[in-house]
Amino acid sequence: MMMDYSSGEQILESLGVTPIINAAGPVTRFSGTRPRPEAMQAMMAMVDPFVELPELIDAAGKRIAEIIGVPAATITSGASGGLTVQTAAAMAKDDPEKIFQLPISDDVPNELIIQRNHRFGYDHLYLTPGARFVEVGTADGCSPEKVEDAITDKTAAIIHLESPYSGDNVLPIETLVEIAHRNGVPLMCDAASRLPPRKNLTKFVEAGSDLVSFSGGKGIRGPQATGLLLGSEEWIEYAKLNNAPNATVARAQKVSKESIAGILAAVEMFVNEDEDEENRRYTRLMQSVVDQVIEIPGVHAEVVHDYNHYIPHAVLRLNDSWRGPPKSVIGERMLEGPDRVVILTFLEEVADFWVDPLNLSDEEVQQVTDKLRRVLLDASNEG
Numbered sequence: 001m002m003m004d005y006s007s008g009e010q011i012l013e014s015l016g017v018t019p020i021i022n023a024a025g026p027v028t029r030f031s032g033t034r035p036r037p038e039a040m041q042a043m044m045a046m047v048d049p050f051v052e053l054p055e056l057i058d059a060a061g062k063r064i065a066e067i068i069g070v071p072a073a074t075i076t077s078g079a080s081g082g083l084t085v086q087t088a089a090a091m092a093k094d095d096p097e098k099i100f101q102l103p104i105s106d107d108v109p110n111e112l113i114i115q116r117n118h119r120f121g122y123d124h125l126y127l128t129p130g131a132r133f134v135e136v137g138t139a140d141g142c143s144p145e146k147v148e149d150a151i152t153d154k155t156a157a158i159i160h161l162e163s164p165y166s167g168d169n170v171l172p173i174e175t176l177v178e179i180a181h182r183n184g185v186p187l188m189c190d191a192a193s194r195l196p197p198r199k200n201l202t203k204f205v206e207a208g209s210d211l212v213s214f215s216g217g218k219g220i221r222g223p224q225a226t227g228l229l230l231g232s233e234e235w236i237e238y239a240k241l242n243n244a245p246n247a248t249v250a251r252a253q254k255v256s257k258e259s260i261a262g263i264l265a266a267v268e269m270f271v272n273e274d275e276d277e278e279n280r281r282y283t284r285l286m287q288s289v290v291d292q293v294i295e296i297p298g299v300h301a302e303v304v305h306d307y308n309h310y311i312p313h314a315v316l317r318l319n320d321s322w323r324g325p326p327k328s329v330i331g332e333r334m335l336e337g338p339d340r341v342v343i344l345t346f347l348e349e350v351a352d353f354w355v356d357p358l359n360l361s362d363e364e365v366q367q368v369t370d371k372l373r374r375v376l377l378d379a380s381n382e383g
Contacts, residue, residue, distance in 0.1 A: 003015075018338065018340055019340070020335070020340040020341065020342050021339070021340065021341045021342070021360070021364050021367060021368060022342055022359045022360075023341055023342060023343045023344075023355045023356060023357075023359070023360060023364075023368045024342045024343055024344040024356055025218075025344060025356030025358050025359070026193070026215070026217070026218035026219060026356075026358055026359070027342075027344075028217075028224070030342050031224070032217045032218065032224040033217060033218060033219075033221045033224070033358060033359055034221065034359060035217070035221055035222060035223055035224070035262065035266070036221045036222070036265070036266050036269055038265045038266065038268075038269050039221065039222050039223060039262040039263070039265045039266040039269075040262065041265070042261040042262050042264065042265035043223065043258040043259065043261055043262040044258075045261065046257050046258045046260070046261035046262075047258060049257075050257075051257055053245045053257065054240075054245065054246075056257055056260055057074060057075060057240065057255075057260065058240070060075060060260050060261075060263075060264050061073045061074040061075060061236065061240075063264060064228065064263075064264060064267050065230070067267055067268055067271055068201045068202060068230065068267065068271060069201075069202055070201070070202055070205045070230045070231070071205070071231070071232050071233050071236075072230070072231060072232060072233040072235075072236035072237075073228060073229065073230050073231075073236060074228075074229050074236050074239055074240050074243065075216070075226060075227070075228065075229070075255050075259075075260055075263055076213065076226070076227040076228070076229050076243065076253065076255065077225055077226070077227065077244070077253035077254065077255050078215060078216070078217065078224075078225055078226060078227045078253075079190065079191075079192030079193075079213045079214055079215040079216075079218075079227040080122055080125045080192075080227070081125075081227055081250065081253040082190075082192075082211075082213030082214075082227045082228070082229045083122070083123075083125040083126050083188075083190055083213055084125050084126070084128040084129060084249070084250050084253065085229060085239050085242055085243045085250050085253070086126070086157070086188040086211045086213060086229070086239070087112065087126050087127070087128065087129045087131050087156065087157065087188070088102055088128075088129040088239075088242035088243075088248060088249050088250055089211065089235060089238035089239045089241075089242045090109075090112075090156040090157035090185075090186050090188060090238075091105060091108050091109060091110055091129055091130070091131065091156045092108065092129075092238075092241075092242055093238045093241075094237070094238055094241055099241060099242055099246075099248055100247065100248065102129045102130050102242075102248070102249040103128065103129050103130030103249050104130060105129065105130030105131065108130070108156075109153065109154050109155055109156040110130055110131045110132060110154060110156055111131065111132060111133075111134045111152070111154045111155050111156060112126055112127075112131050112132070112133050112134065112155075112156055112157055112158070112159050112188075113133075113134045113136060113147060113150045113151065113155060113157070113158045113159065114133050114134070114135055114136070114158075114159040114161075115135075115136055115137045115142045115147075115170050115171060116135055116136065116137045116138055116139060116142065117137065117139065117141070117142070117166055117169060117170045118159065118160065118161040118166060118170060119133075119135065120161060120163065120166075123159075123161075126159060126188075128249060128250075129242075129249045129250075130249075131156060133159075134150050134155075136149075136150050137170075139169075140169055141169030141170070142169070142170065142171055143171075144171060144175055144179060147171065147176065147179050148179050148183070151179075151183045151185065155183075155185050156185070156186075157180075157185055157186045157187070157188045157210075158176050158179065158180045158185060158186070158187050158188070159188050159189075159190070160173050160176050160187060160188070160189045160190070160209065161189075161190050162189055162190065162191040162194050162200075162204060163190070163191075163192075163193065163194070164193075164307065164308035164309070164310075165308060165347065165349055165350060173187070173189065173204060173207045173208075173209060174207055174208070177207060177208035177209065178208075181208065186210035186211070186235060187208065187209050187210055188209070188210065188211050188213075189204045189209040189211065189212040189213065190213050191204055191212055191213065191214055192213060192214060192215045192218070192227075193215060193218055193219070193310070194214070194310065195214055195215070195218065195219035195220055195270075195310070196219050196275060196278075196310055196311060197275065197310070198270065198271060198273075198275055200214075201214070201230070201271070204230075205230050205231060205232075209231065210231050210232055210235040211229055211230070211231040211235050211236070211239060212229070212230045212231060213227060213228070213229055214227060214228040214229075214230070215227055215228075216228055216263040216266065216267075219270075219310065219311075219358070220263070220266050220267060220270045221266055221270070222259075222262050222263035222265075222266030222267065223258075223259040223262040223263055223266075225255070225259065226255060226259050226260075226262065226263040228263070228267070278311075279305065279311065279312055282305075282311050282312040282357045282358075283303055283305070283312040285357045285360065285362065285365045286303045286312050286313060286314040286355065286357055287303050287314075288365065288366075288369065289301070289314035289355050289365065289368070289369045289372070290302060290303055290314050292369050292373050293316065293369070293372060293373050293376055296373070296376045296377055296380055297321060297322075297323075297380050298318055298319055298320075298321045298322030298323060298324065298380055299316060299317075299318060299319070299322065299376055299380070300316065300317045300318075300319050301314060301315070301316045301317075302314075302315055303315070304354075309354070311356070311357065311358060312357070313354040313355060313356055313357070314354055314355040314357075315352050315353075315354040316352065316353055316354060316355075317351055317352050317353075318330075318351075322380070323380065323382070324376075324379035324380050324381075324382050325379055325382065327345045327351075327353045328345055328346070329379070330343075330345060330353070330375060330376065330379060331343060331345030331346065331353065333375045333378075333379070334371060334372065334375055339367065339371055341367070341368050341371050341372070343355050343356075343368070343372070344356060355368060355372070
Protein backbone atom coordinates (compact mmCIF):
# COMPACT_ATOMS: atom_id res chain seq x y z
CA MET A 1 0.00 0.00 0.00
CA MET A 2 1.39 3.37 -0.98
CA MET A 3 1.98 6.11 1.56
CA ASP A 4 -0.30 9.12 1.79
CA TYR A 5 1.59 12.10 0.34
CA SER A 6 -1.29 14.56 0.62
CA SER A 7 0.29 16.59 3.44
CA GLY A 8 3.48 16.91 5.42
CA GLU A 9 1.67 15.66 8.51
CA GLN A 10 0.53 12.51 6.67
CA ILE A 11 4.04 11.82 5.37
CA LEU A 12 5.57 12.17 8.84
CA GLU A 13 2.87 10.03 10.43
CA SER A 14 3.45 7.29 7.85
CA LEU A 15 7.17 7.35 8.62
CA GLY A 16 6.69 7.46 12.38
CA VAL A 17 8.39 10.86 12.68
CA THR A 18 7.05 13.42 15.17
CA PRO A 19 7.07 17.02 13.92
CA ILE A 20 8.50 19.86 15.99
CA ILE A 21 7.69 23.52 16.46
CA ASN A 22 10.89 25.28 15.44
CA ALA A 23 11.48 28.18 17.83
CA ALA A 24 15.26 27.94 17.39
CA GLY A 25 15.40 29.89 14.15
CA PRO A 26 16.87 28.92 10.77
CA VAL A 27 18.96 26.00 12.04
CA THR A 28 19.53 23.37 9.35
CA ARG A 29 19.21 20.47 11.80
CA PHE A 30 15.67 21.61 12.58
CA SER A 31 14.69 22.06 8.91
CA GLY A 32 15.84 25.66 8.44
CA THR A 33 12.87 27.82 7.48
CA ARG A 34 9.60 27.57 5.63
CA PRO A 35 10.34 28.71 2.06
CA ARG A 36 8.32 31.70 0.92
CA PRO A 37 5.18 30.90 -1.09
CA GLU A 38 6.66 32.92 -3.96
CA ALA A 39 9.79 30.74 -3.89
CA MET A 40 7.72 27.55 -3.96
CA GLN A 41 5.61 28.93 -6.81
CA ALA A 42 8.74 29.76 -8.81
CA MET A 43 10.15 26.28 -8.18
CA MET A 44 6.98 24.60 -9.42
CA ALA A 45 6.90 26.88 -12.47
CA MET A 46 10.43 25.77 -13.39
CA VAL A 47 9.62 22.03 -13.34
CA ASP A 48 8.60 21.78 -17.01
CA PRO A 49 11.18 23.75 -19.05
CA PHE A 50 14.67 22.43 -19.77
CA VAL A 51 17.67 24.75 -19.97
CA GLU A 52 21.43 24.76 -20.13
CA LEU A 53 22.25 25.18 -16.45
CA PRO A 54 25.31 27.44 -16.95
CA GLU A 55 23.14 29.81 -18.99
CA LEU A 56 20.45 29.88 -16.29
CA ILE A 57 23.02 30.32 -13.53
CA ASP A 58 24.61 33.26 -15.37
CA ALA A 59 21.28 34.98 -16.02
CA ALA A 60 19.94 34.42 -12.50
CA GLY A 61 23.20 35.61 -10.97
CA LYS A 62 23.11 38.83 -13.00
CA ARG A 63 19.51 39.44 -11.97
CA ILE A 64 20.30 38.81 -8.28
CA ALA A 65 23.27 41.20 -8.45
CA GLU A 66 21.00 43.89 -9.92
CA ILE A 67 18.32 43.35 -7.27
CA ILE A 68 20.81 43.51 -4.40
CA GLY A 69 23.09 46.19 -5.82
CA VAL A 70 26.44 44.37 -5.94
CA PRO A 71 28.83 43.93 -8.88
CA ALA A 72 28.17 40.22 -9.37
CA ALA A 73 26.51 37.16 -7.86
CA THR A 74 26.08 33.44 -8.33
CA ILE A 75 24.16 30.63 -6.64
CA THR A 76 25.63 27.84 -4.52
CA SER A 77 24.39 24.75 -2.71
CA GLY A 78 23.88 26.51 0.59
CA ALA A 79 26.33 28.80 2.33
CA SER A 80 28.52 25.77 3.07
CA GLY A 81 28.78 25.03 -0.64
CA GLY A 82 29.86 28.62 -1.04
CA LEU A 83 32.82 28.08 1.29
CA THR A 84 34.13 25.22 -0.83
CA VAL A 85 33.69 27.26 -4.00
CA GLN A 86 35.43 30.26 -2.42
CA THR A 87 38.51 28.17 -1.70
CA ALA A 88 38.54 26.46 -5.09
CA ALA A 89 38.30 29.86 -6.79
CA ALA A 90 41.15 31.21 -4.67
CA MET A 91 43.35 28.20 -5.44
CA ALA A 92 42.63 27.62 -9.13
CA LYS A 93 41.10 30.88 -10.41
CA ASP A 94 40.53 30.38 -14.16
CA ASP A 95 43.35 27.89 -14.81
CA PRO A 96 41.72 24.76 -16.31
CA GLU A 97 44.56 22.46 -15.28
CA LYS A 98 44.36 23.57 -11.65
CA ILE A 99 40.55 23.58 -11.63
CA PHE A 100 40.35 19.95 -12.66
CA GLN A 101 43.23 18.68 -10.52
CA LEU A 102 41.80 19.84 -7.19
CA PRO A 103 41.78 18.52 -4.46
CA ILE A 104 45.34 17.54 -5.43
CA SER A 105 47.02 20.79 -4.48
CA ASP A 106 50.75 20.11 -4.12
CA ASP A 107 51.74 22.71 -6.72
CA VAL A 108 48.93 25.20 -5.99
CA PRO A 109 48.73 27.92 -3.31
CA ASN A 110 46.68 26.04 -0.71
CA GLU A 111 47.01 27.89 2.60
CA LEU A 112 44.12 29.79 4.16
CA ILE A 113 44.97 32.29 6.88
CA ILE A 114 42.34 32.40 9.63
CA GLN A 115 42.25 34.00 13.07
CA ARG A 116 42.01 31.64 16.03
CA ASN A 117 38.73 33.23 17.12
CA HIS A 118 37.29 32.71 13.64
CA ARG A 119 37.55 28.92 13.76
CA PHE A 120 34.08 27.39 13.82
CA GLY A 121 32.24 24.10 13.51
CA TYR A 122 31.87 24.12 9.73
CA ASP A 123 35.18 25.65 8.70
CA HIS A 124 36.51 22.30 7.41
CA LEU A 125 34.34 22.91 4.33
CA TYR A 126 36.94 25.48 3.32
CA LEU A 127 39.45 22.62 3.17
CA THR A 128 37.51 20.44 0.71
CA PRO A 129 39.48 21.58 -2.37
CA GLY A 130 42.75 20.46 -0.77
CA ALA A 131 43.53 23.52 1.34
CA ARG A 132 44.86 23.77 4.88
CA PHE A 133 44.52 26.42 7.56
CA VAL A 134 47.29 28.64 8.87
CA GLU A 135 45.90 29.75 12.21
CA VAL A 136 47.02 33.12 13.59
CA GLY A 137 46.48 34.81 16.93
CA THR A 138 45.15 33.32 20.14
CA ALA A 139 41.88 33.24 22.04
CA ASP A 140 42.91 36.65 23.40
CA GLY A 141 43.08 38.24 19.96
CA CYS A 142 45.22 38.78 16.90
CA SER A 143 47.37 41.61 15.59
CA PRO A 144 47.62 42.77 11.97
CA GLU A 145 51.30 41.84 12.07
CA LYS A 146 50.45 38.20 12.85
CA VAL A 147 48.26 38.02 9.76
CA GLU A 148 50.80 39.71 7.53
CA ASP A 149 53.68 37.56 8.78
CA ALA A 150 51.71 34.42 7.86
CA ILE A 151 51.42 35.37 4.17
CA THR A 152 53.71 33.38 1.86
CA ASP A 153 53.72 32.28 -1.77
CA LYS A 154 51.54 29.36 -0.61
CA THR A 155 48.76 31.66 0.63
CA ALA A 156 45.53 31.24 -1.33
CA ALA A 157 43.29 33.56 0.72
CA ILE A 158 42.55 35.18 4.06
CA ILE A 159 39.31 34.02 5.70
CA HIS A 160 36.88 36.24 7.63
CA LEU A 161 33.96 34.89 9.65
CA GLU A 162 31.02 37.23 10.21
CA SER A 163 29.10 35.52 12.98
CA PRO A 164 27.49 36.15 16.36
CA TYR A 165 29.58 35.27 19.40
CA SER A 166 32.88 35.14 17.48
CA GLY A 167 34.27 37.49 20.11
CA ASP A 168 35.40 41.09 20.26
CA ASN A 169 39.09 40.21 20.04
CA VAL A 170 39.20 39.79 16.27
CA LEU A 171 40.48 41.99 13.49
CA PRO A 172 37.65 43.66 11.54
CA ILE A 173 37.02 42.84 7.93
CA GLU A 174 38.35 46.24 6.80
CA THR A 175 41.76 45.51 8.32
CA LEU A 176 41.90 42.05 6.77
CA VAL A 177 40.90 43.42 3.36
CA GLU A 178 43.68 46.00 3.48
CA ILE A 179 46.29 43.38 4.41
CA ALA A 180 45.02 40.88 1.85
CA HIS A 181 44.87 43.24 -1.10
CA ARG A 182 48.18 44.90 -0.30
CA ASN A 183 49.74 41.45 -0.51
CA GLY A 184 47.87 40.34 -3.62
CA VAL A 185 45.60 37.73 -2.03
CA PRO A 186 41.79 37.65 -1.83
CA LEU A 187 39.64 38.09 1.27
CA MET A 188 36.88 35.49 1.57
CA CYS A 189 33.94 36.10 3.93
CA ASP A 190 31.47 33.65 5.45
CA ALA A 191 28.31 35.53 6.45
CA ALA A 192 25.96 32.55 6.24
CA SER A 193 23.48 33.56 8.92
CA ARG A 194 23.83 37.35 8.82
CA LEU A 195 20.53 38.11 7.09
CA PRO A 196 18.61 40.13 8.13
CA PRO A 197 19.56 42.95 8.39
CA ARG A 198 19.23 43.45 4.66
CA LYS A 199 22.04 46.01 4.61
CA ASN A 200 24.46 43.10 5.07
CA LEU A 201 23.79 42.02 1.49
CA THR A 202 26.03 44.86 0.35
CA LYS A 203 28.01 45.69 3.50
CA PHE A 204 30.79 43.10 3.22
CA VAL A 205 31.24 43.49 -0.54
CA GLU A 206 31.48 47.26 -0.08
CA ALA A 207 34.07 46.65 2.66
CA GLY A 208 36.23 44.98 0.01
CA SER A 209 35.57 41.28 0.44
CA ASP A 210 36.23 39.48 -2.84
CA LEU A 211 33.61 36.77 -2.21
CA VAL A 212 30.88 36.66 0.45
CA SER A 213 28.81 33.56 1.17
CA PHE A 214 25.21 33.77 2.48
CA SER A 215 22.62 31.10 3.12
CA GLY A 216 19.61 31.17 0.84
CA GLY A 217 17.54 29.02 3.15
CA LYS A 218 17.82 31.04 6.37
CA GLY A 219 16.62 34.63 6.66
CA ILE A 220 15.98 35.00 2.93
CA ARG A 221 13.61 32.00 3.12
CA GLY A 222 14.52 30.56 -0.24
CA PRO A 223 15.02 26.86 -0.97
CA GLN A 224 16.81 25.29 1.99
CA ALA A 225 19.73 23.91 -0.03
CA THR A 226 20.66 27.17 -1.75
CA GLY A 227 23.16 29.92 -1.06
CA LEU A 228 24.38 33.19 -2.52
CA LEU A 229 27.93 34.09 -3.42
CA LEU A 230 28.39 37.83 -3.90
CA GLY A 231 31.47 39.78 -4.93
CA SER A 232 33.44 41.37 -7.73
CA GLU A 233 32.87 40.38 -11.36
CA GLU A 234 36.36 38.85 -11.54
CA TRP A 235 35.95 36.64 -8.48
CA ILE A 236 32.39 35.59 -9.26
CA GLU A 237 33.65 34.43 -12.65
CA TYR A 238 36.35 32.37 -10.93
CA ALA A 239 33.69 30.96 -8.60
CA LYS A 240 31.43 29.88 -11.46
CA LEU A 241 34.30 28.14 -13.24
CA ASN A 242 35.04 26.15 -10.09
CA ASN A 243 31.41 25.35 -9.24
CA ALA A 244 28.87 22.78 -10.41
CA PRO A 245 27.67 21.81 -12.95
CA ASN A 246 31.29 21.84 -14.15
CA ALA A 247 33.34 18.71 -13.41
CA THR A 248 35.20 20.37 -10.54
CA VAL A 249 35.85 19.64 -6.89
CA ALA A 250 32.42 21.19 -6.24
CA ARG A 251 30.59 19.00 -8.78
CA ALA A 252 28.58 17.24 -6.04
CA GLN A 253 27.17 20.58 -4.88
CA LYS A 254 24.61 20.91 -7.65
CA VAL A 255 21.74 23.40 -7.58
CA SER A 256 18.67 22.42 -9.60
CA LYS A 257 16.90 24.71 -12.04
CA GLU A 258 13.92 24.68 -9.68
CA SER A 259 16.06 25.86 -6.77
CA ILE A 260 17.64 28.57 -8.92
CA ALA A 261 14.18 29.96 -9.69
CA GLY A 262 13.19 29.65 -6.03
CA ILE A 263 16.14 31.57 -4.62
CA LEU A 264 15.75 34.27 -7.29
CA ALA A 265 12.12 34.81 -6.26
CA ALA A 266 13.03 34.74 -2.57
CA VAL A 267 15.76 37.37 -2.97
CA GLU A 268 13.40 39.68 -4.85
CA MET A 269 10.76 39.38 -2.11
CA PHE A 270 13.34 39.71 0.70
CA VAL A 271 14.90 42.97 -0.45
CA ASN A 272 11.49 44.61 -0.97
CA GLU A 273 10.03 43.83 2.45
CA ASP A 274 9.56 46.41 5.19
CA GLU A 275 12.20 45.41 7.74
CA ASP A 276 10.95 47.86 10.36
CA GLU A 277 7.43 46.45 10.19
CA GLU A 278 8.84 42.93 10.32
CA ASN A 279 10.80 43.75 13.46
CA ARG A 280 7.79 45.37 15.11
CA ARG A 281 5.85 42.14 14.66
CA TYR A 282 8.71 40.05 16.05
CA THR A 283 9.08 42.40 19.02
CA ARG A 284 5.38 42.15 19.82
CA LEU A 285 5.46 38.36 19.68
CA MET A 286 8.61 38.04 21.76
CA GLN A 287 7.38 40.51 24.36
CA SER A 288 4.38 38.24 24.85
CA VAL A 289 6.79 35.39 25.65
CA VAL A 290 8.78 37.52 28.08
CA ASP A 291 5.65 38.74 29.86
CA GLN A 292 4.58 35.18 30.66
CA VAL A 293 7.89 33.87 32.05
CA ILE A 294 9.55 36.91 33.62
CA GLU A 295 7.97 36.38 37.07
CA ILE A 296 9.22 32.80 37.40
CA PRO A 297 11.79 32.75 40.26
CA GLY A 298 15.35 32.64 38.98
CA VAL A 299 14.49 33.53 35.38
CA HIS A 300 15.58 36.76 33.70
CA ALA A 301 13.84 37.48 30.39
CA GLU A 302 13.92 40.35 27.91
CA VAL A 303 13.50 41.08 24.21
CA VAL A 304 16.91 41.59 22.57
CA HIS A 305 17.71 42.76 19.04
CA ASP A 306 21.41 43.40 18.47
CA TYR A 307 24.40 42.04 16.54
CA ASN A 308 24.12 38.63 18.19
CA HIS A 309 20.35 38.50 17.69
CA TYR A 310 19.62 39.17 14.02
CA ILE A 311 15.89 39.68 14.70
CA PRO A 312 14.14 40.39 18.03
CA HIS A 313 14.43 37.34 20.30
CA ALA A 314 12.98 36.48 23.70
CA VAL A 315 16.27 35.97 25.55
CA LEU A 316 16.27 34.12 28.87
CA ARG A 317 18.92 33.53 31.50
CA LEU A 318 18.84 31.42 34.64
CA ASN A 319 20.27 33.75 37.29
CA ASP A 320 21.94 33.09 40.63
CA SER A 321 18.65 32.49 42.43
CA TRP A 322 17.64 29.70 40.04
CA ARG A 323 17.43 26.35 41.83
CA GLY A 324 16.43 24.14 38.93
CA PRO A 325 18.45 22.26 36.27
CA PRO A 326 20.71 23.94 33.67
CA LYS A 327 19.47 25.36 30.37
CA SER A 328 20.44 22.18 28.50
CA VAL A 329 17.89 20.23 30.52
CA ILE A 330 15.26 22.89 29.83
CA GLY A 331 15.93 22.41 26.13
CA GLU A 332 15.60 18.62 26.45
CA ARG A 333 12.29 18.91 28.27
CA MET A 334 10.92 21.28 25.66
CA LEU A 335 11.45 18.49 23.12
CA GLU A 336 9.64 15.86 25.18
CA GLY A 337 6.08 14.73 24.60
CA PRO A 338 3.80 15.08 21.58
CA ASP A 339 4.10 18.90 21.56
CA ARG A 340 7.81 18.96 20.74
CA VAL A 341 9.35 22.44 20.76
CA VAL A 342 12.97 23.30 19.99
CA ILE A 343 14.41 26.52 21.42
CA LEU A 344 17.99 27.68 21.17
CA THR A 345 19.69 26.24 24.26
CA PHE A 346 22.68 24.52 22.69
CA LEU A 347 25.25 27.34 22.38
CA GLU A 348 27.77 26.39 25.05
CA GLU A 349 29.71 29.65 24.75
CA VAL A 350 26.85 31.77 26.12
CA ALA A 351 24.70 31.52 29.24
CA ASP A 352 21.58 32.80 27.49
CA PHE A 353 18.98 30.76 25.66
CA TRP A 354 16.19 32.12 23.53
CA VAL A 355 13.07 31.86 21.43
CA ASP A 356 13.47 32.85 17.76
CA PRO A 357 10.22 33.94 16.03
CA LEU A 358 11.35 33.58 12.41
CA ASN A 359 9.44 30.33 11.81
CA LEU A 360 6.54 30.93 14.18
CA SER A 361 2.94 31.88 13.52
CA ASP A 362 1.08 33.82 16.20
CA GLU A 363 -0.61 30.57 17.27
CA GLU A 364 2.71 28.75 17.50
CA VAL A 365 4.20 31.53 19.62
CA GLN A 366 1.45 30.92 22.17
CA GLN A 367 2.08 27.15 22.06
CA VAL A 368 5.80 27.74 22.62
CA THR A 369 5.09 30.16 25.46
CA ASP A 370 2.68 27.81 27.21
CA LYS A 371 5.13 24.94 27.14
CA LEU A 372 8.13 27.08 28.11
CA ARG A 373 6.25 28.50 31.08
CA ARG A 374 5.16 25.03 32.16
CA VAL A 375 8.66 23.54 31.85
CA LEU A 376 10.29 26.45 33.71
CA LEU A 377 7.72 26.43 36.51
CA ASP A 378 8.07 22.69 37.02
CA ALA A 379 11.87 22.94 36.96
CA SER A 380 11.92 25.87 39.40
CA ASN A 381 10.19 23.72 42.01
CA GLU A 382 12.88 21.02 41.92
CA GLY A 383 15.37 22.93 44.04
